[in-house]
Each structure stands twice: as structure tokens, then as C-alpha cells.
Amino acid sequence: MELQQMRYVVAVAETGGFTRAAERCHVVQSALSHQIAKLEKELGARLFDRTSRRVRLTPAGEAFLPAARQSLEAAERAAAEVAAATGEIRGTLALGAINTLASVDVPGLLRDFHERYPQVRISLTSARSELLAEQVRRGTLDLAFLGVTPGFRAKGVRSRTLVRDRHVLVVAPGHPLEEEGAAGPLELSRLAGETFVDFAAGSHARAQTEEAFAAAGLHRDVAFEASHWDFLAALVRNGMGVAMLPSTFVSQLTGLRVLPVRDGPRREERLVWSATRLTPAGAAFLRGLGEGPEEAAETAGREGAGSAGSGDGA
Known part of the structure; x- marks a missing residue:
């Protein structure tokens, strides 16, 4: 089983077709189809039901997809960690922000970050604060900017208050x-x-x-x-x-x-980041905001002991 085969499966599942998946992966469709067929033979199960009109995951494909995504994320993280050890920051920065954020110029921060680390892919998500905090806790996001009540506490994240x-x-x-x-x-x-x-x-x-x-x-x-x-x-x-x-x-x-x-x-507007896992790109972004390891350890003691409370998306 190869990572490239997993990438092809994820691409077909997300695009809904072999042609669009091949375009996304920059390969000819026959090569992509061959690799998926080879993987299905190894697994002993079909991952997709194919008709002239649509392609959809089989029950086996539904079971395989989350594990494939996790494997690809782990491989990307491993490569990013090795690069970071040699002084190179790459990988993905996954950032979240409420849509009424006022204390931080997120586009400007991302522009500066991209100029400094051009090999890092950047994704930005907008959602309610409680959803963003949960995604940071799960590791789906590296960091997020929230708008919360002063009593807000969330397990598994560290935070810094930006403005009251x-x-x-x-x-x-x-x-x-x-x-x-x-x-x-x-x-x-x-x-x-x-x-x-x-x-x-x-x-x-x-x-x-x-x-x-x-x-x-x-x-x-x-x-x-x-x-x-x-x-x-x-x-x-x-x-x-x-x-x-x-x-x-x-x-x-x-x-x-x-x-x-x-x-x-x-x-309060707050910046939150994971208390347990932070990618090299996320750590670099955090350092750019003036939050170093010492500050992170201090805020971890304050936030990690709390329990979920009220937040907001505004």
C-alpha cells in the first residue's frame, strides 16, 4: 500500500469522479485508475461503485477514507518535522477566525507569513468560536482567533487574550x-x-x-x-x-x-492553539505573534485546567 494510492482514493472521493481526481493529482486517468484497482486487489475489496453517471464510495471505501486521510496527514507532518529540524518550515498552516475579528489583521499576518515561509500552504476557516476551539483541540486547526465571554475555558487548548x-x-x-x-x-x-x-x-x-x-x-x-x-x-x-x-x-x-x-x-478576543500538538508551521506562526515556549507553558497551566464554557462567533 502506497501513500500515492491513498492520495488517489481521497481525490476521487472528494471530487466525485476519476477524471477530476486525475486532473487534481496531475496524472492521466488510466494511471490513477490502475493504482486504485491495484490497491483494491491488495485490500480484497472494492472502494468505489462506478457507473456511467457517478462514482461513490462503497462501505469498504467509507471505512478506508478516514484512515487514508490520517495516514496522509501523518506523512505530511513527518516530512514537515524533518524539514523543521534542518531549519526549513513547510507543510500546512490551518488557521481559524471568527468573522467579526477586530484586534488582528489576519490577511496582513498571512501575507507576512507567506513571504517568510513560501513553502507553507495556508488554509483559513471562518466559524463560531466554540467550533473553532474544538477543531484546535482535535488538531484540525493549528490556531484560531475567537470572540468569547471572559469566563470561557476550553480543555486541550492554550490561549492568549488579545483585547477585552x-x-x-x-x-x-x-x-x-x-x-x-x-x-x-x-x-x-x-x-x-x-x-x-x-x-x-x-x-x-x-x-x-x-x-x-x-x-x-x-x-x-x-x-x-x-x-x-x-x-x-x-x-x-x-x-x-x-x-x-x-x-x-x-x-x-x-x-x-x-x-x-x-x-x-x-x-474578549483570544488566540488559541493546541496544548498537545502543533505543526512546525503553526509553531512558526505563533512565534511570529510573540508567543514563545515560555509563554505557551504559562498559558497552558491557566487554560488546560478549565472546562468548556460560553463562547461566541461574534
Whole structure:
């Protein structure tokens, strides 16, 4: 069994066809088909059902695919570790970030990193904080930038707080609250009667505002839900309701009025990385942010003992 055969199987599974897989792997289709057939003979089982219209994994193929991916990842990591031992950084940097990140210029960081380590392939994932933290813990991501409540703790990751912030209220121009907000911070009790636009119920992105109102003994009405900040902002801009967003982020929005809130939801932006496994590329990126082994060991003691808590994707 050869790694190249595993690459071919993964390519067929991901592209859905032998022709597209051969194009991805830069080989002729006959060579790819021959190698997969050879592998199937060795395994004693067909990995794909082939028809004139489609190619799909057999039960044996479904069982083989995860192990093949893990083997390829392990081989790539081994090669990267050897290269790192000789002073060369290569492999893959897998980075995650929330879509409302404000404390870090991720595109700029990646540009600088690519210029310094051109042999490293870079992937960037955007998702909610709790999902990103879990992917870092599992080793799917090297590092991630999160937006979380101050009490957030996650097992298996180390972290550094980048900025501490509070939410502010955003409203459409001409909203009745605009004049009141100009006179000073609004009380949460004043906002409880407003119609809100927020992230989906049950998401940690929504938990920060929910917790702030609950702590004040207040209830609010969320009439509209959005999965992304740009749609949420568009709903507010069109007068469908008001919303609370991090103060460090709202400067990027246009066509909205930003009003201060007394005792608004608190939020931290954090960088997290694996407490147990970090690729050479991930370690190089971390060093570029000024996080060395000593700092990593210190934060590991603080974060590794915690348990999962509330986070958010905003």
C-alpha cells in the first residue's frame, strides 16, 4: 500500500469522479485508475461503485477514507518535522477566525507569513468560536482567533487574550434611541422593550447578550435571527430591529448609528492553539505573534485546567 494510492482514493472521493481526481493529482486517468484497482486487489475489496453517471464510495471505501486521510496527514507532518529540524518550515498552516475579528489583521499576518515561509500552504476557516476551539483541540486547526465571554475555558487548548471589549447598540439612522444615546450610555432596562436582531438561538454568538440581560433580570424580544454579521447589520439598517455588537468591530459597519450601553455584554478576543500538538508551521506562526515556549507553558497551566464554557462567533 502506497501513500500515492491513498492520495488517489481521497481525490476521487472528494471530487466525485476519476477524471477530476486525475486532473487534481496531475496524472492521466488510466494511471490513477490502475493504482486504485491495484490497491483494491491488495485490500480484497472494492472502494468505489462506478457507473456511467457517478462514482461513490462503497462501505469498504467509507471505512478506508478516514484512515487514508490520517495516514496522509501523518506523512505530511513527518516530512514537515524533518524539514523543521534542518531549519526549513513547510507543510500546512490551518488557521481559524471568527468573522467579526477586530484586534488582528489576519490577511496582513498571512501575507507576512507567506513571504517568510513560501513553502507553507495556508488554509483559513471562518466559524463560531466554540467550533473553532474544538477543531484546535482535535488538531484540525493549528490556531484560531475567537470572540468569547471572559469566563470561557476550553480543555486541550492554550490561549492568549488579545483585547477585552464591551458590546454597543447599533440602530438605524433616525431611530428614537439615537437622541437618547447621544446624551449618555443607555441602560439595559431601557432596551428591554426594543425589538432585537441577533444570531441564532442556542448559538454562543447570542449567549453574551442573553447572559447580560439575564444577569440584570431582564427579558428581551428577538424577532429576527441571522447567521452572519452582514445580514444582521442589513436588517438593522432597514429598521427591522436593534442589535448589540462588539465595540471594536462596529467601526467597520456603514449606515448605522452606534450607541453606548451601560453594563453591556462583555467580550474578549483570544488566540488559541493546541496544548498537545502543533505543526512546525503553526509553531512558526505563533512565534511570529510573540508567543514563545515560555509563554505557551504559562498559558497552558491557566487554560488546560478549565472546562468548556460560553463562547461566541461574534
